[in-house]
């Protein structure tokens with residue numbers, strides 16, 4: 001199975017290890033992983049800011065780079081959702097591109113969804129030990145139905161215990177550009193998320209979207225919590 | 241009502257710094273969200289019911305002109321007078337004229353958001369008619385110097401018990417009461433006198449039933465029944481989009497509205513009112529007027545925002561909104577807060593007058609998921625952002641930055657260069673620490689949070705290296 | 710141009726209205742109005758004892774109280790017992806429709822007229838009752854004025870078991886069948902009036918009754 005890995009711009013810049021962890025997991029599931037070198041960003045910031053032209057330009061770029069693969073996988077529910085469900089709408093007025101966007105759409109997956117439902121990964125390469133609490137990021141949860149998948153994978157790690165937090169499905173306040181346009185509101189929402197997460201006394205807050213994780217980690221540290229780890233699910237599943 | 245939506249950011253900052261508001265919002269949230277979650281389980285096919293509601297609302301909007309005519313002719317046949325108003329000013333003019341015609345001195349009102357849109361109370365006073373708000377929440381606001389509501393179904397959700405106790409003591413000049421039932425009884429007694437002495441009742445309308453020419457009113461307190469039963473004249477003020485076809489459709493919507501709004505299986509009172517009282521009837525109004533209001537709605541018909549007109553004003557979107565939860569309703573600056581308000585305010589008061597609202601959302605889609613008529617609120621917010629961009633309404637710097645970023649992101653070489661520098665700059669700022677406390681390029685981020693430090697090299701660099709042994 | 714014409718003209722223009730599509734749409738509207746299609750319904754067992762049981766359960770869930778008697782003639786005595794039990798005056802304003810019952814023997818002083826502020830107890834019948842949500846449907850008319858179920862602090866409703874229907878749809882269908890056109894004031898009542906406006910704490914007895922008591926007539 002030839003899988004194109006969409007690394008995402010945040011992972012590229014901030015947390016390369018998540019990209020490598022994703023590769024490790026996909027390979028453990030028997031996939032041949034290809035990382036197109038020219039990839040940049042899926043264009044979601046432009047789309048959500050109301051810049052259709054830029055969003056369309058970047059959408060076409062991603063489609064051209066990835067349409068040759070059997071599957072496209074991203075370690076982010078938000079980016080996967082944008083490529084899967086956003087592109088057809090963005091390119092609705094250009095029939096040729098719309099057809100290509102639609103053809104790609106059903107082959108785009110968020111990492112844990114792909115591992116559980118397509119690749120059917122049985123044995124994980126990692127053996128993380130500790131307690132974790134899982135934050136359900138919005139786009140993955142509400143658009144792609146990512147809820148059971150990461151938990152199913154965590155359940156395969158014998159030394160991991162999952163402590164569910166209150167309101168795990170509530171937004172962390174990140175919201176992409178929202179976090180830098182309305183920083184105070186964003187941080188206030190993040191504080192509630194952090195309080196809920198910390199109340200579980202889990203060793204690590206885990207999620208599937210780096211944007212949310214940076215937001216949570218940033219707030220947590222500002223609140224003076226230096227010990228609770230904030231990790232991407234791929235890091236947990238591959239931790240040695 | 242004058243819009244203060246252009247000052248969203250200042251309003252929000254004040255709200256975040258207001259401890260009473262913060263405490264009140266926290267208390268309310270659990271009740272609304274948890275109760276709704278339980279109540280919707282009583283319906284075997286909740287999703288199917290939502291879909292049916294969406295379809296029946298769409299059915300009307302797609303032929304709104306003809307449904308309005310149908311409603312009008314059926315309502316008129318039962319003795320009602322149907323008036324039309326283009327804007328708030330015309331609502332006020334109509335009500336003033338009706339008041340004059342029937343020699344009205346006092347009007348009791350049950351909640352009508354349209355009367356808020358129009359600033360009707362001030363107009364009534366100017367015409368010698370005393371307006372009395374009778375919904376407990378609206379009454380509290382009225383006696384507090386006409387404070388605007390902060391929620392469409394729970395107008396004083398932002399207030400604490402203490403604040404209400406102080407207010408009643410001051411305004412009613414009675415000994416201070418601290419129990420909610422005692423305060424409620426005090427308001428009941430004050431308002432009972434008004435009900436019995438008013439000669440006009442003004443209500444909103446949850447739905448207009450085309451089949452029968454009726455208005456459906458949904459309330460818990462019973463004030464809606466009072467204002468439509470006791471005074472001689474009843475005036476219904478409602479938006480042109482509120483028409484529904486049949487009583488069966490009303491039945492479907494009544495499975496959704498109370499559950500979505502307050503988590504009740506049904507509201508205490510659902511009144512379906514048609515026409516005027518017969519000569520020998522013992523109660524009921526002698527005159528019934530409908531004022532069907534446009535105030536921006538007609539222009540939304542047939543546009544990419546038409547779906548917004550399905551709204552049945554349940555408030556679920558705001559109850560579930562993380563932003564609304566954080567700042568309350570006043571910050572939004574006009575009549576409608578939360579996600580639905582962030583769509584309606586720019587549509588009804590002008591895109592340029594509510595620049596921030598469409599952006600004041602994380603697009604988490606919790607609102608879209610709970611909306612009983614399936615309005616894709618995040619999509620509509622995003623479309624409004626697009627409209628702003630098309631009309632060059634966004635700040636110059638923001639547009640320039642976006643364009644520059646998109647230009648770079650479209651070119652793999654430039655992009656690689658950009659992130660190469662970017663990651664090193666951030667790493668340097670972190671100075672060996674795990675977090676960056678102040679980030680001058682994103683001051684909004686670091687005012688309330690740290691910015692986590694990057695690992696130090698980009699994925700693309702490391703991957704390229706790994707591939708070359 | 711009048712506002713009516715102005716508003717409708719803009720709606721028509723936005724919808725791309727012309728004579729041809731107007732004719733099609735009018736036909737559609739007539740079909741919709743005739744079809745009276747229902748949405749999905751929660752399961753409600755329509756068997757009589759099940760309807761009675763559900764009405765009782767749901768009414769209680771809405772803070773109403775319920776008493777059951779065999780015949781309509783027993784209602785005044787049951788009402789007298791209820792009023793005495795609560796220490797309320799055995800004095801009430803009633804629907805003119807109920808004036809034929811023997812109130813005197815039960816010791817309840819009644820007046821059939823419009824309700825006034827001073828009335829403490831209001832006694833009504835109902836057009837029918839909706840089992841799905843524990844809801845009374847009252848139709849205001851000459852012999853059943855609406856304010857009797859509204860102004861007094863205590864509302865007592867006499868509900869014949871044969872008049873319990875599964876849902877609101879059946880209630881409306883019954884009104885169409887028996888009354889022809891919808892009466893002026895149809896009020897669906899589910900329990901005492903309430904408010905949650907102050908700190909979202911529910912308080913019974915907002916502007917309407919503090920208490921709603923149902924007398925279910927099994928044999929009627």
Ligand code: SF4
Pocket residue numbers: 500550551552553554555556557558580607610611612613614615
């Ligand atoms: S938009 Fe939907 S959820 Fe919000 S008030 Fe309207 S109907 Fe309710």
